[in-house]
Amino acid sequence: MDFEPSARTKDYLERLRRFMREHIEPAEARYRDEVHATCQAGDWKTWKVPAVMDELKARAKAEGLWNLFLPDEKLGAGLSTLEYAPLAEETGRSFIAPEVFNCSAPDTGNMEVLWKYGSEEQKERWLKPLLAGEIRSVFCMTEPDVASSDATNMQATAVVEGNEIVLNGSKWWSSGLGHPRAKVIIFMARTPNEQGGRHNQHSMVLVPMDTPGVTIRRMLPVYGEYDAPHGHGEVHFKDVRVPVSHFIAGPGQGFEIAQGRLGPGRIHHCMRCIGAAERALELMIDRGMARTAFGKPLLNLGGNRERVAEARVAIDQARLLTFFAAWKMDEVGALGAMTEISAIKVVAPNVLQQVVDDAIQIHGGAGVSQDTVLAGFFAQARILRIADGPDEVHKGVIARLELAKRGHSRS
Template sequence: MSADIPILAANRVSDRAKKTLDIVKQFVEERCIPADPVFAAQVDAGGDRWDHHPSVIDDLKEEAKKLGLWNMFLAKGHYKEGAGFTNLEYGLMAEYLGKSRCASEAVNCAAPDTGNMEVLAKYGNEAQKKEWLQPLLDGKIRSAFLMTEPDVASSDATNIQLSMKREGNEYVLNGQKWWSSGAGDPRCKIYIVMGKSDPGNKDVYKQQSVILVPANTPGIKINRMLSVYGYDDAPHGHGHLSFNNVRVPASNMVLGPGRGFEIIQGRLGPGRIHHAMRTIGAAEKALEWMLLRINDPKKTPFGKQLKEHGVIIEWVAKSRLEIDAARLVVLNAAIAIDDRGAKGALKEIAEAKVLVPSMALTVIDRAVQSFGGAGVCQDTPLANMWAQIRTLRLADGPDEVHLQQMGKNENKKGKAVSAKILRQAEITKDLFAKYGVSLSHIGPKSKL
């Protein structure tokens, strides 16, 4: 087997998944990564960057289907529509996907479609699944998730203001959304939209709903596409949209009015871990580029190759340590989801969500530094990788929100931990007395 599997995960990975992992590795390394520059060139070809998508993606999709690489993200035991892999098994595959711009889309495992398909598979009714889930599963259309808004602090989703008012058999939507990833793609046919349907509800977590809005519904305007540190991410993109009296059938409501928080929590949990899985791969790719640079015999600052400078070798060692440690955190979260479900793995998911992007940014920054000026321009993928991964410290809830919750939960142990330490101190005092040892060297502030 050519693909490496950490010892932590080996006994939990099926023979079928091991074989598939080898295929994924080869497909990414030999087909997708070489196609990434072609993808970029095809986006730039012609006139409007938003009116077409690169044909190389379609060819890669056909190859992926023939190889059996399709919809691997829908976890075994949770969704009947998937390929039958666990979250742990997909996590190992997603690491390879994260090394290429094209790979995730080529195997129909790209955000935001993954999270949207999970919403429809988990919460959608049969009619909604037939109309929207099946075309997404088939890779015939793409989708967008509309939650964040420009005029409120969307890190607290109770602030969401887009209005959903019931009028007869329809809901009328008014408001704005931005960072609507995927909205620029001409293949995007459906928006999954969160809005406020019951602003008077005393329970602030029951005021919101999620509804399906076809992208061509009258009253929707894409005001602009947002850049990410200067990158527009065409044709996918991140849209700033306005809704002006947009009428949607009431039957498009997902799960029911007032259940928006339940749905987005069910969606964002797996989405966070998928981002973390792919980000491990991006960090690995950055380390590979750094190794390429420091072993270049033509680059000899101060008369030596970069690899001969002690600080550079230290960067390599630190990067390897940090990637391997972060990978274990991600795989631990994947195992927790497999065993307890996303709701039962919130701590592990949050740990991965916070830790992994910061790790990857550090590794990528070292690679950029090793390349000098070439590292910040289009001659390597590093600058674009850094920009994309920097957004993950904001996406699916900013780091600070997760750290706040993690800190509060950890602090709940404070009373029990204090009692334990004080009890241990009492035992130690008894032992001092038993063995006739003086307490004179213990400071006056000691718990002893």
């Protein structure tokens, strides 16, 4: 295996870094100010997309820095998972960069689902405008009334009645639900199948946001922040009816699709964590050398130099492990890389959380304010230790696969 970036990756990375330096970093404060001015706390109906975001997206699209995540040369950059990984890391240094390049969740995962499993009709209606950045999308999986770390607990239903699918259930932490341009939901639910096994009982269904019976109840804050104008919300489905053609790949295919969706997405999340950790470490060093206490720079006090060294080691280890997972997924697919994907999902957010925590400590009160990106990075790290499967589930997967190597069954 060779983790040296390909010529295509190097070209994109150089252009991406220049774009970030010249356009995104100078715009971050303006974006934050526009969000605070136009998005009123939890009242998502008033939320607006900051004008600076549209300006940046138009520029990125014009420069060919668009849909970099999609391994299809006609629709995206045509990069492999490993080739895209360094680009995801770079965008992770900024909260707004992934969206600027049309590479932000949940749209990336939803677009990959439609690209890989969608019908021609579904691609024309939903994938095409998503790729163009004209609309946003939502993914509804987690439920408020069950332990969603076990997806087989899911209570929401998608039942076929004639030529329609009838949907019922409650979902929450549905990312993107508050976005003014969110137009379609991918809804995962149970579709009982007496002949199928426990992993053939679920389906994914495309639901237009304005379908009767879809009711957004509220947006959910993370440590007091609503992540406007994106939002993570609670939404209820009451006798929602859509045509049977809105099944993705057919009834009972939900788990297969989920595995295909979550594998690349976890790589993207982890690489963005590494980019965020790199920026946090830079901020920690700059602050620690610029401020003095007791006659010395802060970094020369209390073991802070050791924390810098530990951060460098941890970030590099996490990056190499994520590169390995990306390489293996390209070689053998997500199912063949389950150990590695689960491992990075544990490692990367925990590394980010520790590095950011140390950086916050160096910054003192400024570290927990909105004056730096650190508080946001900490929230990102903490929520990712739950999202897409909690640490404990991924550790359980790793342990099960290790025991199987020694001939021990699931029990």
